[in-house]
Structures are given as structure tokens and as C-alpha cells.
Amino acid sequence: MTDIMVLGSFTATCGQSSFVPTAAKPRQVLALLALQADRVVTAPTLMEEIWGEELPRSAATTLQTYILQLRRKLSAALECDAVEAKDVLVTLHGGYLLRARPERVDAQQFERMAASGGRAFEAGDDRTASQLLGQALGLWRGPALMDVKVGRVLQLDVVRLEEQRMTVLERRIDADLRLGRHGELVPELSVLAARHPMHETFCAQLMTALYRSGGVCRALDAYQRLRSALVKELGLEPSQRLQRLHQAMLSGEEFADHRSFDTAHSRTAARLTNRTTAA
CATH class of the missing domain: 1.25.40.10 (Tetratricopeptide repeat domain)
Structure with a gap:
């Protein structure tokens, strides 16, 4: 079972074993795949994240090398698991996809709770809104991807998440104000x-x-x-x-x-x- 946490320091584990690399660029690749878990990230998008507009001639080959390194880390983490690394980090449609259940990715959990809390808030159910929005905020352990060097692709996702966090915080406080707290x-x-x-x-x-x-x-x-x-x-x-x-x-x-x-x-x-x- 893959667990991914991006709302704070970056962790990605299978069972009890981490498969997050220490090298900066493979770490960036995995972070972008993790943030887009269960969605295809194209090779050009990954290369833009790593190198921006200054793509080296070997960019495509180097990216493939990073993917192989990540799969080796996955294989080590899946040592006692029947699932193969290539079935978790999948090559698909000109890009790559990291398989993970939505309930095992903290960013996706946050967005679902935030949406539910927002609906309760708009409906005037302040007690439920405060509870759900508070739970969503409780998933944060610090700034998003705080220990990952982010390029311009990841930066947009980080800004989006931080903006959502501020909106959720404002709404939770408004709900608490309406509750007389x-x-x-x-x-x-x-x-x-x-x-x-x-x-x-x-x-x-x-x-x-x-x-x-x-x-x-x-x-x-x-x-x-x-x-x-x-x-x-x-x-x-x-x-x-x-x-x-x-x-x-x-x-x-x-x-x-x-x-x-x-x-x-x-x-x-x-x-x-x-x-x-x-x-």
C-alpha cells in the first residue's frame, strides 16, 4: 500500500519502507508524480519541472534514468510485496503515472474534506463545517513540499495548495465565529x-x-x-x-x-x- 504525504515534508512509503530518493532531481520527479497521483504526467512536463527552458540534449535519456532509479527504490520498498515496481510507477501515454489510492494521498484527502466542509459552510451548517475544515487543516504538517527543491511546474501546485489552505482556514474561522467561539x-x-x-x-x-x-x-x-x-x-x-x-x-x-x-x-x-x- 502506497502512502504519499506532500502537505509538509515529502514522504512516500510502501508499507513501512520509504522510496523517496535523496538526490534533488529524482526527488523532484517523484514529488510531481506524487502530487498528481493516479494521473499521467507527460515527459515534457517532467522535463520542464527539472530543467525549465534550458533543456540539455540528454534530457529525455536522463529522465528515463531517474525513472529507473525510482523504480529501483520502489523495488526495495516492495521486497515482500507481489506488486512489481513497474505496476506502481507506470509508463503510459507518453508519460508516467504513480498509482496510489486517493485516500492514501494527503493532498487529495485535504481537497475532499475542504470541499465537503465548504458545502456545509455554504449551507449554514457551521458545526459540521468547522469540524470538517478543521480536520482538513489538521493534515498539514508545514508548507507543502517543504524539503523538495521545486521548479516552475511544482511551484504552481504548491501555490494552489497554499491558497486553498488559506481559504479553508478563513472559512473555518468564520464558521467558529458564527458558532459564538x-x-x-x-x-x-x-x-x-x-x-x-x-x-x-x-x-x-x-x-x-x-x-x-x-x-x-x-x-x-x-x-x-x-x-x-x-x-x-x-x-x-x-x-x-x-x-x-x-x-x-x-x-x-x-x-x-x-x-x-x-x-x-x-x-x-x-x-x-x-x-x-x-x-
């Missing part, structure tokens, strides 16, 4: 707002949690910290959503949800934050 959320949201000082959704969630738990002054301070960061780093004021939330708190108004102040729910500041951090 304001005081419980303050420590977590304080850390998130500090780590992402220009992320408007985390700031709005922190402001709501503080306001609902009696920390009006701290909620207003959180807004000012966000505003200062946006003005200093980007020359931008907070969105209308945040400004309206801030005004409602200054006025002592009642409001149902921080999201009610902006139905469009723009994430412009969050995207700019990610770009700034990446640079």
Missing part, C-alpha cells in the same frame, strides 16, 4: 494577524472576535495596525469593507457578520501580501 479564537487570530499584517480577512475576523468578546479597544487597535501596514507598504487605505466594520465598532452598532460589510469579499490586499512576501 469569539474568545477562543482571539489567540489564534492574533498570531495570524501578526504573521500576515496586511491580510484584511484575518484582521476583520480578529476585530470581530475581540469586539464580540468585549475587547472593543483592542479591535480598534487591530484596525489601526492593518491601516498603518497598508499605507506604509503599499500606499493604500483599507478596503471599504474594513472601513465600514471599523465605523460600526466606533458607533457601537450591532452587525451579523464581518462579511456583511462587503458582499464582494475582495482579497486584493491578501494577494499583494503574498506577492510582497514571495519577493
